[in-house]
Amino acid sequence: xSLDLLSYAAFFLTMAxxxxxxCLGLNxxxxxxxxxxxxxxxxxAVGAYVSAILTTPxxxxxxxxxxxxxxxxxxxxxLATSLVxxxxxxxxxxxxxxxxxxxxxxxxVVVQLVALNLEPVTGGPFGIGFIxxxxxxxxxxxxxxxxxxxxVLIAIVLALYLVLERLARSPWxxxxxxxxxxxxxxxxxxxxxxxxxxxxFAIGGGIxxxxxxxxxxxxxxxxxxxxxxxxxxxVWAMLxxxxxxxxxxxxxxxxxxxxxxxxxxAVVADxxxxxxxxxxxxxxxxxxxxxxxxxxxxRPRGILGEERxxxxxxxxxxxxxxxxxxxxxxx
Amino acid sequence: xxxxxxxxxxxxxxxxxxxxxxxxxTYSILRFANFAxxxxxxWGAYFAMxxxxxxxxxxxxxxxxxxPFSFGWALIVATVLAVALNGGLALLVDALLFGRLRAQKSTxxxxxxxxxxxxxxxxxxxxFIFTSQPLYFSKALQIAMPLGGGIRATPDQLxxxxxxxxxxxxxxxxxxxxxIGRAMRAVSExxxxxxxxxxxxxxVIRIVWLLGAALACIAGISAGLIVQIRPQMxxxxxxxxxxxxxxxxxxxxxxxxxAGLIVGLAExxxxxxxxxxxRAAVAFVILVLVxxxxxxxxxxRAAA
Numbered sequence: 001x002s003l004d005l006l007s008y009a010a011f012f013l014t015m016a017x018x019x020x021x022x023c024l025g026l027n028x029x030x031x032x033x034x035x036x037x038x039x040x041x042x043x044x045a046v047g048a049y050v051s052a053i054l055t056t057p058x059x060x061x062x063x064x065x066x067x068x069x070x071x072x073x074x075x076x077x078x079l080a081t082s083l084v085x086x087x088x089x090x091x092x093x094x095x096x097x098x099x100x101x102x103x104x105x106x107x108x109v110v111v112q113l114v115a116l117n118l119e120p121v122t123g124g125p126f127g128i129g130f131i132x133x134x135x136x137x138x139x140x141x142x143x144x145x146x147x148x149x150x151x152v153l154i155a156i157v158l159a160l161y162l163v164l165e166r167l168a169r170s171p172w173x174x175x176x177x178x179x180x181x182x183x184x185x186x187x188x189x190x191x192x193x194x195x196x197x198x199x200x201f202a203i204g205g206g207i208x209x210x211x212x213x214x215x216x217x218x219x220x221x222x223x224x225x226x227x228x229x230x231x232x233x234x235v236w237a238m239l240x241x242x243x244x245x246x247x248x249x250x251x252x253x254x255x256x257x258x259x260x261x262x263x264x265x266a267v268v269a270d271x272x273x274x275x276x277x278x279x280x281x282x283x284x285x286x287x288x289x290x291x292x293x294x295x296x297x298x299r300p301r302g303i304l305g306e307e308r309x310x311x312x313x314x315x316x317x318x319x320x321x322x323x324x325x326x327x328x329x330x331x
Numbered sequence: 332x333x334x335x336x337x338x339x340x341x342x343x344x345x346x347x348x349x350x351x352x353x354x355x356x357t358y359s360i361l362r363f364a365n366f367a368x369x370x371x372x373x374w375g376a377y378f379a380m381x382x383x384x385x386x387x388x389x390x391x392x393x394x395x396x397x398x399p400f401s402f403g404w405a406l407i408v409a410t411v412l413a414v415a416l417n418g419g420l421a422l423l424v425d426a427l428l429f430g431r432l433r434a435q436k437s438t439x440x441x442x443x444x445x446x447x448x449x450x451x452x453x454x455x456x457x458x459f460i461f462t463s464q465p466l467y468f469s470k471a472l473q474i475a476m477p478l479g480g481g482i483r484a485t486p487d488q489l490x491x492x493x494x495x496x497x498x499x500x501x502x503x504x505x506x507x508x509x510x511i512g513r514a515m516r517a518v519s520e521x522x523x524x525x526x527x528x529x530x531x532x533x534x535v536i537r538i539v540w541l542l543g544a545a546l547a548c549i550a551g552i553s554a555g556l557i558v559q560i561r562p563q564m565x566x567x568x569x570x571x572x573x574x575x576x577x578x579x580x581x582x583x584x585x586x587x588x589x590a591g592l593i594v595g596l597a598e599x600x601x602x603x604x605x606x607x608x609x610r611a612a613v614a615f616v617i618l619v620l621v622x623x624x625x626x627x628x629x630x631x632r633a634a635a
Contacts (some may be wrong), residue, residue, distance in 0.1 A: 036440045051507060095626050098364040098443050102573045102623065104364070108613040109570050109604060117608045166628070229566070233451050236444065282458035290454030293428055296445050300437075 003143055010146035011261065013255070017153040018215040020254035022235050024160050025207030025245060028178040031244035031306070032063065032168060033200040034180040035093070035099040040208060040235045042108030046084050047077035047209025048216035052128045053121070055217070062128075063121045068137035070132055074213045075228060078268065080210020083204045094194055115224040127223030129218050149218060157251060165246050176200055230285065234261065237292045243302030252304060261288070263318065335482045336599040342362075342488045342557060342600045344595020345495035349550035350568055351413075351575035352502060353543030359519040359582030360539045361433075363442035368547060368572060369426065370453035374420055375548025376555040377457055378413035379406065380466055399486035401469040401556065402531030410552055419629070421544035422537065424449055450566075457562035463566045465559040491553035498546060499588040506584055511538055519582055525546035571598070574614040580631025591628060593617075597607065 003183055011105040029035045037043070037320055051073035058065030058277050068076075088107055092100040115122045132137070135148040171233070179193045180184040187193055216222045234257065243255020293303070348373055386405035387394035393405035426446055437445075443554045475483035506512035511534075517525035518535045526532050554564055575594045579586025598613045621628060 022343050035438065036443055091622050095622060097439055099622065101443050102364055103618065106570055106618055110615050113612050247492055279459050279462060282455040285455035286452050286459060289448050289455065292448040295442060297431055
């Protein structure tokens with residue numbers, strides 16, 4: 001019994017951490033650079049499909065049969081999504097801020113359409129099955145299997161976290177913040193704002209693609225229905241709740257919101273008769289939507305919020321209180 | 332090429348145009364891309380549906396078809412009431428969400444994100460109340476009349492085209508000839524300066540929401556008459572709306588309508604060429620082309 005519980009906990013946490021990766025990607029785009037991506041689901045889908053096509057065994061009905069190792073699929077998924085992000089960014093980043101939002105929304109619509117209609121590549125509405133799962137040899141023992149998967153996810157999230165923290169504190173990351181806060185000033189210092197934004201958008205997109213690929217291999221099956229605007233919405237809720245601009249917040253928000261989501265799904269499903277489950281799902285989205293708007297209104301910084309000072313050159317060695325005053329003075 | 336695509340494209344395009352006028356007004360005067368605008372189209376259609384059904388139950392005669400059209404007095408009364416209710420809904424959303432964010436001096440992107448949240452909430456609320464089952468104003472089939480040149484149209488289609496044309500002319504005149512129109516253009520140029528010059532900015536904002544919601548309501552009712560009513564109808568129209576607003580040039584009412592017709596025609600012809608399943612991609616292709624070639628749109632001024 002307790003073993004069942006443990007393997008469920010591992011499963012839950014693994015799933016939550018795949019969302020954590022998407023959140024980390026969105027945090028690079030939005031939290032650190034202020035680029036608004038409304039098509040998260042589309043970018044995640046690109047990573048998932050590319051990795052699935054690269055790694056699955058031959059299927060006479062669609063492109064594929066490459067049977068490449070899982071790691072190759074993951075890297076391929078990340079690179080492909082990064083490329084898509086770069087192209088969309090190159091098209092819109094120079095224009096008004098919300099054109100990027102509209103264009104990314106369009107990407108999500110088109111990716112969904114391609115996944116649904118381009119059957120020779122994507123398998124159409126039924127999606128792609130038999131995606132190889134890591135540690136498939138241990139599948140007989142659910143506990144070992146789920147713990148091993150959880151281990152992989154923890155390793156990926158930790159590695160990404162360390163790299164992203166490093167990046168955020170690097171000169172590169174500080175330029176991104178400078179551009180977000182005051183583009184004119186950053187440009188006056190000779191920083192090419194468009195180039196930095198584009199890099200951040202492509203890196204964030206690549207991370208989302210990686211997340212999609214990892215998720216696809218963890219579940220073993222993908223279909224267009226997995227990548228609806230709802231997913232975009234969940235990820236945004238996670239990042240906002242956790243605190244945008246904060247990598248720890250991104251991961252915390254993912255686990256927390258995924259937990260609330262799973263729990264509320266169970267509660268709502270219990271309250272409605274079996275014939276009304278579609279209604280119940282709609283009500284769940286209403287609640288999360290209201291919650292997101294409320295957080296935007298009441299606590300836009302999220303639970304953790306952004307660290308004000310990331311450079312050790314600013315107020316180095318000073319206590320938190322002194323930093324605060326230094327911050328206030330410089331503002 | 333089937334000439335019928337011309338008619339279908341114009342009818343679909345007139346609905347996109349009506350929605351795009353609302354998007355372009357919110358965009359230029361409230362200064363954010365409102366992802367919830369499609370939901371006003373869907374809510375407008377559902378408001379009219381519920382009122383028309385209630386009136387039909389009160390007196391069957393109200394639902395009896397008028398002349399060649401598929402609907403009776405019930406829908407005409409329902410349209411008037413639905414326009415008012417939809418305006419009220421827009422003002423409510425503004426009071427609860429956008430107005431407060433404006434008061435907090437939130438950035439554009441926070442407004443966009445809030446509109447995204449509002450869109451999902453509004454859409455899911457419709458799905459919760461009415462389920463995703465499509466609804467129809469009338470079950471009666473309408474016979475399309477031949478118009479010559481191999482083109483056929485139902486009376487409902489011709490009526491919705493005519494109504495769209497009249498509304499766009501009216502909105503254009505409102506903006507270009509009246510005091511409130513001048514005030515709206517002033518706020519769109521520079522809200523602070525307009526405020527200093529004695530323009531009542533809050534009133535302008537109210538008018539923008541009422542106007543946008545009213546046009547969206549009419550577009551939704553047209554779509555309901557000609558196609559069907561579904562909770563997703565607003566979401567499906569959202570990308571065409573944005574494509575049309577940007578193609579027409581942000582802030583330009585005639586531009587939005589003309590671009591709406593272009594998007595509608597492009598969709599109709601693309602359906603003939605590559606199949607209906609790719610319809611939703613057409614707006615994206617148009618959007619990409621505009622952003623590449625002429626980001627300020629047909630009637631827009633060079634980058635602000």
